Each structure stands twice: as C-alpha cells, then as structure tokens.
Amino acid sequence: MSDRLIIFDTTLRDGEQSPGASMTRDEKVRIAKALERLRVDVIEAGFPIASPGDFEAVQAVAEAVRESTVCGLARAKDADIDRAAEALRPAARARIHTFIATSPIHMREKLRLEPDEVVAHAVRAVRRARRYTDDVEFSPEDAGRSEPDFLCRILEAVIAAGATTVNIPDTVGYALPDQFGALIAELMARVPNADKAVWSVHCHNDLGLAVANSLAAVLAGARQVECTINGLGERAGNAALEEVVMAVRTRQDRFPCDTGIDTRQIVPCSRLVASITGFPVQPNKAVVGANAFAHESGIHQDGVLKKRETYEIMRAEDVGWSANRIVLGKHSGRNAFRTRLRELGIEFDSEEALNEAFARFKELADKKHEIYDEDLQALVSETAVVTGQERLRLVYLRVCSETGETPEATVTVAVDGEERTATARGDGPVDASFRAIESIVASGTELLLYSVNSITTGTDAQGEVTVRLRKNGRVVNGQGADTDIVIASAKSYINALNRILQGEPKTHPQAGDV
Ligand SMILES: CC(=O)SCCNC(=O)CCNC(=O)[C@H](O)C(C)(C)COP(=O)(O)OP(=O)(O)OC[C@H]1O[C@@H](n2cnc3c(N)ncnc32)[C@H](O)[C@@H]1OP(=O)(O)O
Ligand SMILES: CC(C)C(=O)C(=O)O
Numbered sequence: 001m002s003d004r005l006i007i008f009d010t011t012l013r014d015g016e017q018s019p020g021a022s023m024t025r026d027e028k029v030r031i032a033k034a035l036e037r038l039r040v041d042v043i044e045a046g047f048p049i050a051s052p053g054d055f056e057a058v059q060a061v062a063e064a065v066r067e068s069t070v071c072g073l074a075r076a077k078d079a080d081i082d083r084a085a086e087a088l089r090p091a092a093r094a095r096i097h098t099f100i101a102t103s104p105i106h107m108r109e110k111l112r113l114e115p116d117e118v119v120a121h122a123v124r125a126v127r128r129a130r131r132y133t134d135d136v137e138f139s140p141e142d143a144g145r146s147e148p149d150f151l152c153r154i155l156e157a158v159i160a161a162g163a164t165t166v167n168i169p170d171t172v173g174y175a176l177p178d179q180f181g182a183l184i185a186e187l188m189a190r191v192p193n194a195d196k197a198v199w200s201v202h203c204h205n206d207l208g209l210a211v212a213n214s215l216a217a218v219l220a221g222a223r224q225v226e227c228t229i230n231g232l233g234e235r236a237g238n239a240a241l242e243e244v245v246m247a248v249r250t251r252q253d254r255f256p257c258d259t260g261i262d263t264r265q266i267v268p269c270s271r272l273v274a275s276i277t278g279f280p281v282q283p284n285k286a287v288v289g290a291n292a293f294a295h296e297s298g299i300h301q302d303g304v305l306k307k308r309e310t311y312e313i314m315r316a317e318d319v320g321w322s323a324n325r326i327v328l329g330k331h332s333g334r335n336a337f338r339t340r341l342r343e344l345g346i347e348f349d350s351e352e353a354l355n356e357a358f359a360r361f362k363e364l365a366d367k368k369h370e371i372y373d374e375d376l377q378a379l380v381s382e383t384a385v386v387t388g389q390e391r392l393r394l395v396y397l398r399v400c401s402e403t404g405e406t407p408e409a410t411v412t413v414a415v416d417g418e419e420r421t422a423t424a425r426g427d428g429p430v431d432a433s434f435r436a437i438e439s440i441v442a443s444g445t446e447l448l449l450y451s452v453n454s455i456t457t458g459t460d461a462q463g464e465v466t467v468r469l470r471k472n473g474r475v476v477n478g479q480g481a482d483t484d485i486v487i488a489s490a491k492s493y494i495n496a497l498n499r500i501l502q503g504e505p506k507t508h509p510q511a512g513d514v
Helices: 025-038 052-064 078-088 104-111 115-132 148-161 177-190 210-220 241-250 263-277 298-306 334-343 351-367 373-386 429-441 485-501
Strands: 006-009 042-046 069-075 094-101 136-141 165-170 198-203 224-227 392-400 408-415 418-425 446-454 463-471 474-482
Touching: 006 198, 006 241, 025 042, 025 052, 025 263, 042 052, 052 069, 052 078, 069 078, 069 115, 078 094, 078 115, 094 104, 094 115, 094 165, 104 115, 115 136, 115 148, 136 148, 148 165, 148 177, 165 177, 165 210, 165 224, 177 198, 177 210, 198 210, 210 224, 210 241, 224 241, 241 263, 263 373, 263 474, 334 351, 334 373, 351 373, 373 474, 392 429, 392 485, 408 429, 408 485, 418 429, 429 485, 446 485, 463 485, 474 485
Parallel strands: 006 042, 006 224, 042 069, 069 094, 094 136, 136 165, 165 198, 198 224
Antiparallel strands: 392 408, 408 418, 446 463, 463 474
C-alpha cells in the first residue's frame, strides 16, 4: 500500500457550495495558484456544466496551474462529461470526477432509477470520461447511507470500466469514525479489483466528524482525502485540509503515510480563502485560528518559555505563522518588506505591484505602532484587488458623529477618474458613509451582509470589513482594511461595487448604472 496520502482540494467546488461563498473566475485562479504553492495533488476547480461562469473558471484554472492535477465534476451524464473534458483541455494533468448516488433513498426518491440502471449509468460515465483522460474518479454519492453489498457491486464495475480513483463520500455527514473506517476496510477487502484504484474519502461535517471520519478511513487504507481550506463546503462544510494534513504529520507514530503538502503555505492560503469568500476564520480554529498558537495563562506561558513542547504539539512556523513578532515598521525598506512577504508565501507579479503594496504599507505604518503578519496579508490582498480594473476609488471621507446628533458623512469618490462628492446622514457613521456613496453611484444594490473583524489586537488594530451586495441576482463580496473601521467599511463597499462593475461596459456610472 502506498505511503503517500493524496490531498484532493475541493475548496473551489464543494467549498463554493457554501451559501454566499461564490467566487469570480479571477478569485478562483488566485486561490488555485495558492493551492499549487501548497502542493496539493489535485484541485477540483468546479462543475463545468453548472454555468458558463463555472466552465470559464475551470478552464482558467486549467490554464494557470501546471503542477497540480486539475479536476472537473460531472454527473453520470454524457453532456456533463463532455463539458468537463472541454473545460479541462488546457490542463497539464486533467481528471474527470463523475458521480451518481447509490443510497436507497437517493436512487428511489431523487434519481428515480432502479439499482441496475444506476450501475449502467456509472459504467457508461466512466467509459466516456476515459475517452478524454486516463485519470478518472468515480464517487457513489451518499455512500455513507448505501448498502455495502451494492457499493461492492458498483465499485467493481466502475474499476473494471476504467476508474482510477474510487471515492467514498459521506455526503450528509452521517457516519461515525469506527463505522466509516470499517466500511472502507470492508470495501477494500471485498471488491475483487480493489488494488487497481486509489481509494479516497470525502466527508461532510454535519455532526462535526468530517476530519475524524477521514482519518479513520486513512487508518483503514484510504490513500486520498478530499478536503477544503478552512473546512468550507456545503452546509456545515467538508473536512478541513489543514487539520487532516497536520494530524497525519503530527501523528506519524500512527499513520503509515504522509502528504506532499508544503505546510508553511497553510496559513497564507487560509487567509486568502477567508478574505476572498468573506468567511472569517474563528480564532479558536485548529491550526489556522489566530489563537491556535497563542498562550494566555501563566502556567502555560511558564511551561512554553522553559520548553516549547510542554504545551505545543506543532510548531507555529511549520504551518506558516511567523515566530518573530515585531519585524516591520515605518523605517523598513522594500527589501525587508519583500523578504517578509516571501516568507509568508506571497510573491509579486511585477515591480509595480510591489511598489503599490509598499506605498500602502508605509501609509499604514504611519498610523499603527506595530505591523503584524496579518496586517501585511490583509494589505496585500487589498492591493491585489485594487490593482485590477477598478472604476471607483475612495478619495476622501469625513464623518461627524456626536452624542444626540444624527451622524453625517461627506465622501469623495473618483468615478472613472472624475471626482464626485456627496454628504448624507444615517443611523450611524457607517450607514451615513454608505448613503453618501450611494448618492454618488446610485448602484441600486441590496446590502446582504456587513461584518467587521479585528485583524490584530489592541486599539490600533486594523479592522477588516466584509460587505456582501446583490444586484440582479448576482452576489459579490467586498473587503477593506484600515485602522479606522468607517474607512475600512467605505473601502469594502466600494470594493464590492467595483466587482459588480467588473466586466460591464465602461460608461460613467449614473443613477442605476452600477
Ligand atoms: C453531493 C454534491 O455536492 S453533488 C454537487 C452538487 N452541486 C451542484 O448541484 C451545483 C451545480 N448544479 C447545477 O448548476 C444544476 O443543479 C445542474 C446544472 C447540474 C443541473 O440543473 P438542472 O438540469 O436544472 O437540474 P436540477 O438541478 O433541477 O435537478 C438535478 C437533475 O440531475 C439528476 N441527477 C442528480 N445527480 C445526478 C447524477 N450524479 N447523475 C445523473 N443525474 C443526476 C437529478 O435526478 C435531476 O434530474 P431530473 O431533472 O431528471 O429530475
Ligand atoms: C460529488 C460528491 C463527491 C460530493 O460532493 C458528496 O457526495 O458530498
């Protein structure tokens, strides 16, 4: 049995199925490049038949990624498989992942097919996918609630038809670790041609057991785990990549295999996904939460100072947190700035992008005593968005907020380079600012979500604001960071409006134009 555990990342497909987490094509490419740096083996980039946008995103990821295999999802239908193959054509290594449900309830109530018909669809789909690539994965959806005898039958048939990976999904997060591990062991023992395929698992977190179930499966013999950054995914999410990878690595005394992941890229990748999707990472989240390596109580601090291993089972640096805290300030130069960002896994495409980020860093350093890694990451992800084709830019903001008075905001926005100013009152300083921006841009968008997170601690911490806007059924997220949360809010609002404008004809926004 192989000692390599294949990491199949599905942040861009199942992760995107988290309500509100949809990503643009360019955002998917940025995440895919980060996943490639993380050295994931397979990137599931989307479900090409789902929409023209999903097709283009899979195609763009297939063009951009050279090291990891790029995968597209397809139902057991000819049209889905042909569409996936078309989207994956530019890939250096392409995988088609086809699936059909095998549980009695799904076959009877959803597919309305007899078990024999399900087997026939599965075999036909795998054969068709093999016409396009040698790398074909098959999943019996809802395997966690399927009959083991039927699973054995369909898995033997798809392996004989050419499936090179068979993936056992616990689609509704129903399994328990001992039972799921036993199921994998049973299937691998009973399917006669089991050794012709890699065995994989895909677990959902409805009972908070996705990682535990995945690890139980690996101990039983599975050699691929499907997972997502920060555990994103449909409903309660999928197994978190960072937890699976670090559990296997930390407990090498129990696992007979290891991954090829560059673990130092885990935290930068987690932060990128959080900032693009607008789903912040909870501070107590394992591995990637802000408190994962923080020690608060005296007895723990005393122990760690004497010997780090008394209270730490992993090294913060090994997953991408920095060990040295105060590194950069307003007297630092470009080389220190570039070097620190390189240590965080961030590279600039051009000198212009570096200069743009450096200018923002200097502005921030003037306002803030200490610049933490999290500040830098927020600043760079903001720069990456800003250097795109932005049509609106915040030029000026003044807010007047006084006890007993209605807050008032005056805002100047450059619209395609032309500055416009407006003043508005609101229920609070943020509301007043948004109203002032609206009276300039007249976007007609609906605000679905507004959230503020403190990126670091202290009263001079940067606030990171996420807003979610909807227009004509299209939902976008915007982010902004600043030590002043009203400015961060205005930046995030304008960032979201820029995303709505992206790809639209370049006329000057007037009332209702955005
Ligand atoms: C467990 C998972 O996460 S699977 C992935 C889930 N992700 C998604 O569904 C996101 C993308 N989906 C979509 O955009 C749409 O559902 C589409 C484009 C795939 C299909 O859209 P529509 O054609 O309008 O069908 P709709 O979504 O209403 O229903 C699904 C149909 O696919 C059938 N179906 C579902 N799974 C499969 C399968 N694996 N193989 C074959 N047929 C299937 C259903 O029985 C149903 O058929 P019916 O229309 O004959 O009743
Ligand atoms: C397509 C399959 C693997 C899936 O996402 C699930 O069953 O949850």
